[in-house]
Amino acid sequence: MRHQRRHVFGITSVVASAALLLAACGGDGGSGGAGADGKIELTIGTFGEFGYDELYAEYERLNPDIKIVPHTTGQGGPYHQALFTKLGAGSGLDDVMAVEEGHMSDVLAKSSRFNDLSEIGPADVSGDRWLDWKFEGGKDKEGKLIGYGTDIGPLAMCYRKDLFEAAGLPSDPEQVKPLFETWDAYFEAGDRFVRNSDGAAWFDSASQIFNAMQNQLEVGYFDRDDTLVVESNPEIKQNWDQVTAAVKRGQSAGLVAFSNEWNSGFKNSAFATKTCPGWMLGVIEEQAGPEHAGKWAVTDAFPGGGGNWGGSYLTVPTQSDHPEEAAALAAWLTAPEQQIKAFKAKGVFPSTVEALDSPELLAATSDYFGGAKTGELFAAQARKVEHAQYKGPGDGKIQENASSPALQAVEQGKTPEAGWQQFVDAAKQIAR
Amino acid sequence: MSTDLGTGRDLRTDDEPEAPTGKAVARIPWRHRLSRWDVRLSPYLYVSPFFVIFGIVGLFPLLYTFYVSFFDWELIDDNPTFIGLENYAILLADAQFWKTLVNTVSIFVLSSGPQIMMAVLLAALLNTRLRGPTGWRVGVLMPYVASLVAIGIIFANLFGPNYGLVNGILETIGLDRIDWQADRFSSHVAIAIMVNWRWTGYNALIVLAAMQAIPREILEAAVVDGAGAVRRFFSVTLPLLRPTLIFVVVTSTIGGLQIFTEPKLFDAMPGSNNGGSTNQFQTITLYMYQTAFEREDLGYASAVAWVLFVIIILVALVNFLLTRRIATTGEGKR
Numbered sequence: 111m112r113h114q115r116r117h118v119f120g121i122t123s124v125v126a127s128a129a130l131l132l133a134a135c136g137g138d139g140g141s142g143g144a145g146a147d148g149k150i151e152l153t154i155g156t157f158g159e160f161g162y163d164e165l166y167a168e169y170e171r172l173n174p175d176i177k178i179v180p181h182t183t184g185q186g187g188p189y190h191q192a193l194f195t196k197l198g199a200g201s202g203l204d205d206v207m208a209v210e211e212g213h214m215s216d217v218l219a220k221s222s223r224f225n226d227l228s229e230i231g232p233a234d235v236s237g238d239r240w241l242d243w244k245f246e247g248g249k250d251k252e253g254k255l256i257g258y259g260t261d262i263g264p265l266a267m268c269y270r271k272d273l274f275e276a277a278g279l280p281s282d283p284e285q286v287k288p289l290f291e292t293w294d295a296y297f298e299a300g301d302r303f304v305r306n307s308d309g310a311a312w313f314d315s316a317s318q319i320f321n322a323m324q325n326q327l328e329v330g331y332f333d334r335d336d337t338l339v340v341e342s343n344p345e346i347k348q349n350w351d352q353v354t355a356a357v358k359r360g361q362s363a364g365l366v367a368f369s370n371e372w373n374s375g376f377k378n379s380a381f382a383t384k385t386c387p388g389w390m391l392g393v394i395e396e397q398a399g400p401e402h403a404g405k406w407a408v409t410d411a412f413p414g415g416g417g418n419w420g421g422s423y424l425t426v427p428t429q430s431d432h433p434e435e436a437a438a439l440a441a442w443l444t445a446p447e448q449q450i451k452a453f454k455a456k457g458v459f460p461s462t463v464e465a466l467d468s469p470e471l472l473a474a475t476s477d478y479f480g481g482a483k484t485g486e487l488f489a490a491q492a493r494k495v496e497h498a499q500y501k502g503p504g505d506g507k508i509q510e511n512a513s514s515p516a517l518q519a520v521e522q523g524k525t526p527e528a529g530w531q532q533f534v535d536a537a538k539q540i541a542r
Numbered sequence: 543m544s545t546d547l548g549t550g551r552d553l554r555t556d557d558e559p560e561a562p563t564g565k566a567v568a569r570i571p572w573r574h575r576l577s578r579w580d581v582r583l584s585p586y587l588y589v590s591p592f593f594v595i596f597g598i599v600g601l602f603p604l605l606y607t608f609y610v611s612f613f614d615w616e617l618i619d620d621n622p623t624f625i626g627l628e629n630y631a632i633l634l635a636d637a638q639f640w641k642t643l644v645n646t647v648s649i650f651v652l653s654s655g656p657q658i659m660m661a662v663l664l665a666a667l668l669n670t671r672l673r674g675p676t677g678w679r680v681g682v683l684m685p686y687v688a689s690l691v692a693i694g695i696i697f698a699n700l701f702g703p704n705y706g707l708v709n710g711i712l713e714t715i716g717l718d719r720i721d722w723q724a725d726r727f728s729s730h731v732a733i734a735i736m737v738n739w740r741w742t743g744y745n746a747l748i749v750l751a752a753m754q755a756i757p758r759e760i761l762e763a764a765v766v767d768g769a770g771a772v773r774r775f776f777s778v779t780l781p782l783l784r785p786t787l788i789f790v791v792v793t794s795t796i797g798g799l800q801i802f803t804e805p806k807l808f809d810a811m812p813g814s815n816n817g818g819s820t821n822q823f824q825t826i827t828l829y830m831y832q833t834a835f836e837r838e839d840l841g842y843a844s845a846v847a848w849v850l851f852v853i854i855i856l857v858a859l860v861n862f863l864l865t866r867r868i869a870t871t872g873e874g875k876r
Contacts, residue, residue, distance in 0.1 A: 187813055191835075365704070366811045369811065371703065371704050371705055371706075374704070507836065507837075510811075515814075515818075515819045515820070516819070518811075519820050521819075
């Protein structure tokens with residue numbers, strides 16, 4: 111971890127020089143300066159869809175001295191790349207920056223460049239506003255609060271009713287629950303399905319399953335000292351063995367998530383189950399198309415308990431000229447009432463305890479999924495998540511560049527043991 | 543400018559007889575000396591903008607990259623550590639680097655070889671009497687105009703292992719499906735086809751231009767001598783195309799060793815720089831990019847860049863020597 115120590119050193123000097131630069135500039139304009147009309151201008155950076163468009167106008171009405179300038183990037187990838195570049199450069203970030211959960215480990219590793227929201231944020235915002243695991247996920251190792259939780263992606267199971275029936279499995283959302291109770295039950299049902307199905311696989315991609323299992327572990331790829339535990343944590347190897355064995359028994363369709371072939375796989379009924387965060391329902395509906403309406407179903411069960419995939423945080427970088435005003439805006443946007451409004455506007459799933467109980471959320475249903483009460487269902491799944499797993503720096507990169515390619519290699523014919531070696535070697539190189 | 547040149551010319555004629563005696567040279571008036579400098583230095587001044595700009599955007603990054611390659615330097619780093627040749631030492635023992643080098647050469651050979659042969663054949667066809675020649679020529683250039691990203695996405699779809707059109711056709715005509723993603727050689731073939739699709743027409747037009755510059759008389763003389771079309775092509779046209787072919791080979795070498803977009807877009811995992819599940823089609827430039835901007839190891843990426851630079855220089859040198867040899871033997875024959 112030689113890199114790590116040097117890193118901290120580097121950060122402090124950049125922050126110091128950024129502070130000097132800010133002092134030198136003396137707050138004359140720039141992003142987030144006071145406008146000509148005496149209003150404080152707050153910039154906010156988001157990606158994709160947060161459902162905030164109408165909320166900005168409402169906040170400006172409630173706070174006449176604030177002017178909000180939103181910067182929206184379509185895709186998360188380039189958005190976060192720009193975020194880290196500007197973080198390193200020491201300037202150019204917005205007053206409020208959204209950060210996706212998958213990039214949170216890298217942001218928390220540079221937590222000195224962000225304001226502690228428990229210090230500068232409104233006093234009435236406390237941790238019990240959010241689901242516990244969501245709140246904990248916004249803190250760095252020392253307990254400094256970097257981000258207010260926005261949305262979440264609680265995991266449920268989506269499955270193809272018609273394919274289940276054809277293979278002689280139960281298909282009613284209540285009756286399938288035993289199949290999705292534990293991972294053992296899940297893979298066992300997979301064997302039964304593959305034996306009786308007409309060419310369809312059980313799941314889409316091995317890494318989709320492995321990632322969900324990995325996220326349920328007490329300790330992730332790194333322990334709290336940021337030591338890589340891929341080899342020393344036997345649970346990771348157990349998950350690996352279980353998933354790769356299922357691959358070798360023909361349970362995987364071998365389709366890389368979000369690839370063109372994966373999209374086609376939905377249309378071609380290539381697999382029968384899908385790990386399903388709330389936002390995945392929209393993806394399935396779009397990719398499977400109207401001809402599969404009513405064939406997909408979703409149930410409030412997930413092997414091994416619960417899980418989360420996706421969702422974001424709002425942070426306030428130290429670069430901001432108006433940290434307190436920015437924190438107040440972030441706090442307001444993540445309050446239960448606003449989360450419900452965002453959910454109604456764009457289906458962004460709320461992360462606050464109060465919002466999860468709101469009648470508007472609980473009433474939400476999905477026609478495509480046979481009228482399933484999706485609001486109630488995902489609210490229940492969100493409460494099943496047990497803890498926020500600590501994610502060391504590089505955690506996301508290991509998932510993307512070590513475990514996923516290695517699992518793909520196994521799907522393409524590599525032996526599970528050789529695949530494991532590839533995974534371990536790549537993980538070590540990333541952690542180097 | 544014209545007056546300057548004028549005085550310059552005067553000066554030279556005045557000067558020449560006096561030159562042997564040192565005394566006379568010393569007595570040249572200041573104004574004349576200025577003019578002489580003008581004559582000597584002005585040309586360099588006129589060409590200097592190119593070199594100044596090249597120095598800033600070409601040479602400086604090149605040398606700075608060399609400097610960075612001696613450090614353990616992270617992307618966001620204020621205190622890089624000097625580690626001497628360690629990056630290079632690690633690089634030479636890096637199995638992934640050698641793998642990407644072999645991938646690059648393999649894709650390069652698979653693309654450049656067939657590409658130049660097809661380009662010459664296409665040019666020969668275009669050189670025959672066709673109705674609406676401009677239409678055909680523009681048509682051949684169309685793939686070059688199309689966006690590289692669009693081509694990448696379309697070809698990645700065509701070569702999809704499960705639902706791709708190519709495998710569908712293979713199956714219909716009774717052949718086995720090919721896993722274009724998983725199999726190393728097949729993935730190289732698929733990427734090479736993507737490269738060829740884009741560049742063949744472009745090279746064909748260059749060769750066509752050279753073909754049309756071949757004097758009619760030579761070909762007519764060959765006809766009189768009783769040479770058939772095939773004989774004329776191989777014994778007259780091809781030898782006279784040599785300098786152009788060398789140019790095409792050199793440019794496609796430089797491009798071929800830097801293939802980046804095609805393998806990046808070919809990967810099934812969106813946005814991935816891995817070049818397949820086991821780096822089976824990761825090229826050197828893709829590896830360099832991944833090292834710099836994903837692993838954020840700028841020092842190591844710089845070392846990769848420099849080794850690639852040296853390799854390209856070596857290949858270019860070989861090409862240069864080849865060109866000279868072929869050029870001289872060509873003259874000898876004549």
